[in-house]
Amino acid sequence: xxxxxxxxxxxxxxxxxxxxxxxxxxxxxxxxxxxxxxxxxxxxxxxxxxxxxxxxxxxxxxxxxxxxxxxxxxxxxxxxxxxxxxxxxxxxxxxxxxxxxxxxxxxxxxxxxxxxxxxxxxxxxxxxxxxxxxxxxxxxxxxxxxxxxxxxxxxxxxxxxxxxxxxxxxxxxxxxxxxxxxxxxxxxxxxxxxxxxxxxxxxxxxxxxxxxxxxxxxxxxxxxxxxxxxxxxxxxxxxxxxxxxxxxxxxxxxxxxxxxxxxxxxxxxxxxxxxxxxxxxxxxxxxxxxxxxxxxxxxxxxxxxxxxxxxxxxxxxxxxxxxxxxxxxxxxxxxxxxxxxxxxxxxxxxxxxxxxxxxxxxxxxxxxxxxxxxxxxxxxxxxxxxxxxxxxxxxxxxxxxxxxxxxxxxxxxxxxxx
Ligand code: EPU
Numbered sequence: 001x002x003x004x005x006x007x008x009x010x011x012x013x014x015x016x017x018x019x020x021x022x023x024x025x026x027x028x029x030x031x032x033x034x035x036x037x038x039x040x041x042x043x044x045x046x047x048x049x050x051x052x053x054x055x056x057x058x059x060x061x062x063x064x065x066x067x068x069x070x071x072x073x074x075x076x077x078x079x080x081x082x083x084x085x086x087x088x089x090x091x092x093x094x095x096x097x098x099x100x101x102x103x104x105x106x107x108x109x110x111x112x113x114x115x116x117x118x119x120x121x122x123x124x125x126x127x128x129x130x131x132x133x134x135x136x137x138x139x140x141x142x143x144x145x146x147x148x149x150x151x152x153x154x155x156x157x158x159x160x161x162x163x164x165x166x167x168x169x170x171x172x173x174x175x176x177x178x179x180x181x182x183x184x185x186x187x188x189x190x191x192x193x194x195x196x197x198x199x200x201x202x203x204x205x206x207x208x209x210x211x212x213x214x215x216x217x218x219x220x221x222x223x224x225x226x227x228x229x230x231x232x233x234x235x236x237x238x239x240x241x242x243x244x245x246x247x248x249x250x251x252x253x254x255x256x257x258x259x260x261x262x263x264x265x266x267x268x269x270x271x272x273x274x275x276x277x278x279x280x281x282x283x284x285x286x287x288x289x290x291x292x293x294x295x296x297x298x299x300x301x302x303x304x305x306x307x308x309x310x311x312x313x314x315x316x317x318x319x320x321x322x323x324x325x326x327x328x329x330x331x332x333x334x335x336x337x338x339x340x341x342x343x344x345x346x347x348x349x350x351x352x353x354x355x356x357x358x359x360x361x362x363x364x365x366x367x368x369x370x371x372x373x374x375x376x377x378x379x380x381x382x383x384x385x386x387x388x389x390x391x392x393x394x395x396x397x398x399x400x401x402x403x404x405x406x407x408x409x410x411x412x413x414x415x416x417x418x
Pocket of ligand 1: 023026093119120121122123124125126127160161162163164165190303304305327328329370371398
């Protein structure tokens with residue numbers, strides 16, 4: 001397995017372009033199941049999770065072609081409604097085929113994704129919503145077996161905010177008969193990106209980006225050409241790396257309005273951030289990083305997907321702070337590895353107390369979650385000596401060539417093939 005070696009102590013400087021958003025691309029690729037004809041997507045990040053999605057779509061009979069960052073997906077040949085365990089277990093977001101398969105084929109058999117390193121992550125709200133739309137759902141031998149006549153619009157109330165749950169229901173409802181209203185819907189930019197894609201295909205969705213989304217069902221959809229929005233978590237990760245190393249980095253191709261909560265916290269931590277235009281952000285670090293309390297929340301709150309990276313910054317800040325994780329029950333798996341690097345962090349329930357230390361020390365580390373792996377790479381950037389980040393497999397699920405981007409900014413970082 002590959003590993004990444006980071007020699008700490010270099011300030012990041014220069015310009016870097018962010019990739020397309022993983023969490024926007026995944027549901028949009030699944031939405032191609034909803035129509036006949038070739039959909040063309042550009043600015044698709046080249047990641048393991050994208051590869052896994054294309055493998056799953058191919059398994060369903062869909063024609064997928066990939067050229068660099070452009071992907072063509074044509075579901076005219078869709079002939080299978082079965083998403084097997086072997087494909088779903090690689091990536092939880094595979095559950096995103098459930099809504100479109102039901103809408104299109106009136107049946108779906110999808111392996112239950114199961115928990116993962118960061119929490120139990122049930123899909124009860126996806127299933128409850130589909131039942132409200134008229135689906136018959138059984139759980140059998142680890143599989144969701146769903147069938148329906150044409151789905152019928154309904155009012156759906158989410159007990160908690162769920163991103164992929166909102167996306168699944170939106171995709172199921174676009175071809176349903178009549179009107180569906182999703183109450184307490186997720187408001188993430190990825191939801192808006194999916195709604196825009198579906199509307200371009202001919203759907204009638206209003207309210208995406210608010211907590212009430214209304215979907216007027218249509219008879220059929222048509223294929224589209226679409227550019228994937230920039231990745232706000234990659235943007236936030238690089239901004240944090242710049243602040244951490246007291247660097248001066250300009251990020252190109254970003255969407256500043258999607259990272260406002262991250263910018264706000266980084267400014268409070270002392271960084272200077274200038275937004276030059278719709279897609280350019282400059283971040284300049286400061287010698288002294290200030291401690292800032294933080295609580296993860298659904299959008300537009302601070303994203304859970306940035307919590308681990310921000311914790312590294314706080315580990316070397318002046319003073320103490322509290323970080324509360326409110327989205328996932330077990331998203332502090334990076335803490336024990338950061339402690340091994342000399343961080344002073346105490347966890348009690350879903351709250352971490354971080355007392356800033358003057359320096360971290362390089363060590364061999366590993367993590368079992370994507371964002372935790374990114375946090376360890378960032379820790380390596382400021383640690384003394386060499387940090388060896390193992391199980392880079394997780395990083396490759398969600399960051400496109402992070403080490404090359406950091407290297408282009410002056411980091412002493414390299415991947416060792418294994
Ligand atoms: N939840 C339920 N029941 C459900 C659905 C969710 O109890 O039916 C709970 C979850 O267990 C969790 C909370 O609701 O405690 C929120 O989970 P959500 O459903 O919003 O998460 P998700 O849709 O599975 C997406 C992203 C995650 C990101 C979360 C939160 C994708 C493909 N994944 O997951 O991204 O952390 O929203 O913003 O969009 C990542 O990229 O590293 C990642 C984990």
